[in-house]
Amino acid sequence: MKTTAYKSISKTGLAIAVSAFTLITGNVKAQNSIRIKTEVLSETTSKLTKYEVEEQYVSQFRKAMTEYVTASLSSKENIMAEAFFEQDKNNILWLIERWNGKKQLESFSKSKEAKALQSLTEKLKIVPKIYYVNDLEPLTKEQWRKTSKKEDNQLVIMLFVDGKKGTEQNFKDTYDIAMPQFRNEPGVVTYQLSEIEGDGTQFVTYEKFRSQEAFHYHLNFPPIQPVIEYLETNIKKPPFQNGIHNLIEFAPLTRE
Secondary structure: OOOOOHHHHHHHHHHHHOOOOOOOOOOOHHHHHHHOOOOOOOEEEEEEEEEEEOHHHHHHHHHHHHHHHHHHHOOOEEEEEEEEEOEEEEEEEEEEEEEEEEEHHHHOOOHHHHHHHHHHHHHHHOEEOOOEEEOOOOOHHHHHOOOOOHHHHHHHHEEEEEEEEEEEHHHOOOOOOOHHHHHHOEEEEEEEEEOOOOOEEEEEEEEEEOOOOHHHHHHHHOOOHHHHHHHHHHHHHOOOHHHEEEEEEEEEEOOO
């Protein structure tokens, strides 16, 4: 995917940020019958870990992460596990995982693959950035393990949004309408909004598309103007400046 799709003009950047929120329709209060389910699936633990690795150790670290992901997926307690590097910074690595509970994750941390990754992290003096999140309108294990097709040119975007205090419910109400429609787009593989634990104003979206074309289709999904107005007035910092992460999967690379 060409990076110019995100850097050329601010309008394009805004459109990307908007992709996380499109399809607001009129008065949200009138949509109470389809309000978003904000409860978390029982005991589910969702964790995002960011590693910044020195260039000379990237290959070695990716190998350890791949082994971690492979072992995770073989556990009956695992819901999903994927590893990525950032498109423009291949030394920035992300591990995204979900488990049936914290005890299950802690139990897996005793596995040889988890210990090997932790040992390498400590050896290289890497201080990972960890986010625990609560999924809104949670997906099932089967939905999380849905993959792109072999012929797809997969595109994965993770978008962090820091809203102004007091706007949280408005944010969720927006998704109350948008989420089912996002997930039903023909080019969408996975779409998840999550609330970052510890601060009710911080959210992250995980968006997996089959292609660049599918992503552009998503960006043009109407109506967009109410969303732009929301982003211009209800977020602390424009998310398209430093909240977007374009991710390239390297594990498990499973395809239909």
